[in-house]
Amino acid sequence: MNNKFQGMMHAELDRLEKEGLSLRIRTLDSEQGPACTIDGKYVVNLAANNYLGIIARKDVKEAAKKAIDEFGVGSGAVKTIIGNTRLIVDGEKKLAKFKEVEDVLMYQGGLTANSGTIPALVHDGDLIFSDELNHASIIDGCRLSKAKIVPFKHCDIASLEEKIKEYESEPGTKMVITDGVFSMDGDIAPLPDIVEVAKRHGAVTMVDDAHGEGVLGDHGRGIVNHFHLEGEVDVEVGTMSKAFGVVGGYVAGTHTLVEYLKNKSRTILFSSTITPADAGAILKVIDILTESDDLVHKLWENAAYFKAKMKAYGFDTWRSETPITPIIIGDGQLAKNLSARLFEKGVFAQSLGFPTVPKGLARIRCMLCSTHTKEQLDFAADMFRESALELGILKS
Numbered sequence: 001m002n003n004k005f006q007g008m009m010h011a012e013l014d015r016l017e018k019e020g021l022s023l024r025i026r027t028l029d030s031e032q033g034p035a036c037t038i039d040g041k042y043v044v045n046l047a048a049n050n051y052l053g054i055i056a057r058k059d060v061k062e063a064a065k066k067a068i069d070e071f072g073v074g075s076g077a078v079k080t081i082i083g084n085t086r087l088i089v090d091g092e093k094k095l096a097k098f099k100e101v102e103d104v105l106m107y108q109g110g111l112t113a114n115s116g117t118i119p120a121l122v123h124d125g126d127l128i129f130s131d132e133l134n135h136a137s138i139i140d141g142c143r144l145s146k147a148k149i150v151p152f153k154h155c156d157i158a159s160l161e162e163k164i165k166e167y168e169s170e171p172g173t174k175m176v177i178t179d180g181v182f183s184m185d186g187d188i189a190p191l192p193d194i195v196e197v198a199k200r201h202g203a204v205t206m207v208d209d210a211h212g213e214g215v216l217g218d219h220g221r222g223i224v225n226h227f228h229l230e231g232e233v234d235v236e237v238g239t240m241s242k243a244f245g246v247v248g249g250y251v252a253g254t255h256t257l258v259e260y261l262k263n264k265s266r267t268i269l270f271s272s273t274i275t276p277a278d279a280g281a282i283l284k285v286i287d288i289l290t291e292s293d294d295l296v297h298k299l300w301e302n303a304a305y306f307k308a309k310m311k312a313y314g315f316d317t318w319r320s321e322t323p324i325t326p327i328i329i330g331d332g333q334l335a336k337n338l339s340a341r342l343f344e345k346g347v348f349a350q351s352l353g354f355p356t357v358p359k360g361l362a363r364i365r366c367m368l369c370s371t372h373t374k375e376q377l378d379f380a381a382d383m384f385r386e387s388a389l390e391l392g393i394l395k396s
């Protein structure tokens with residue numbers, strides 16, 4: 001063991017601990033539902049991206065089991081060798097229909113979709129205009145591309161246009177990239193305006209719909225459907241690891257885009273495909289969403305109910321427009337203490353501090369799900385109020 005190397009890591013861990021930035025990673029001891037067992041304790045779960053409760057659905061589990069029986073447990077290779085199972089091919093077709101695009105390419109997750117797609121599409125000499133609050137996987141993809149990254153102010157069209165104009169004379173490809181729904185704040189990108197500005201300046205548009213999938217639009221078709229922008233966005237990235245309740249990612253767009261990425265995207269070429277179980281489950285999830293929009297409606301109903309209740313108790317839900325409900329606390333340590341107090345009282349909601357969110361805007365992020373009962377939401381809100389009063393965050 002290299003002692004200097006171990007010491008370097010040790011010193012950094014000590015620093016994180018001293019500054020209250022080290023992570024406490026909890027362990028899930030049961031199936032993930034609206035309530036579940038975490039570190040041995042049964043709690044109401046306000047932390048999952050499992051918006052539609054798909055993780056625990058019997059029919060989806062059955063589809064995954066059937067896929068294992070037919071195709072085995074692993075995919076055995078990358079897509080371009082022998083990892084391209086019939087289930088993945090069918091899933092790409094079905095998802096393309098659901099998303100109302102020409103074609104879809106499945107990735108192993110949203111992160112590999114971003115980090116494999118962006119560097120394949122833009123290069124040294126090109127320009128990326130990126131919302132300053134974009135997801136880390138977008139930022140990594142941008143960095144890998146070697147294109148010049150120009151951040152614009154969060155959801156600010158004037159700022160975007162100003163930046164594009166500043167580089168008007170540059171000859172390279174210009175690409176505007178934004179999250180659809182921002183995961184820390186729960187606000188929605190002004191996609192129609194972004195598309196309009198990009199078009200006017202000859203720029204390409206890319207949106208990451210990770211938190212819009214299964215949440216926004218008709219039957220949860222996502223942000224492009226929500227804004228009626230079909231055919232207007234050049235590259236759509238998404239994940240099957242959130243509302244879809246499985247694991248996987250995708251890129252949606254034209255046949256040309258998909259064929260190009262099959263040949264050029266390094267995470268397609270050098271990392272194995274999703275497992276048969278994942279692909280089989282995804283096929284079932286698309287069927288469920290296509291058949292009925294009940295789950296999506298229930299999700300929004302629960303989100304509205306919880307948000308209204310928290311606001312009435314005097315909490316600040318920031319600029320959330322979606323089921324992602326931040327509760328702004330301000331101080332990082334206080335947010336951590338509140339999350340710990342809530343856990344003791346039977347509610348799990350994650351606190352988020354710097355550097356994940358800006359200093360002074362530490363929060364507890366509440367994630368709503370279509371399978372939460374009113375009783376669970378009432379209990380969670382009441383425990384929030386009780387804990388916040390005890391910690392002096394709310395004044396009675």
Ligand SMILES: *Cc1c(COP(=O)(O)O)cnc(C)c1O
Pocket residue numbers: 108109110111112114135137138179183208209210211239240241242248249
């Ligand atoms: C969660 C998330 C991802 C990553 O998706 P995975 O499938 O978990 O890799 C990518 N982009 C955004 C905006 C996300 O919120």
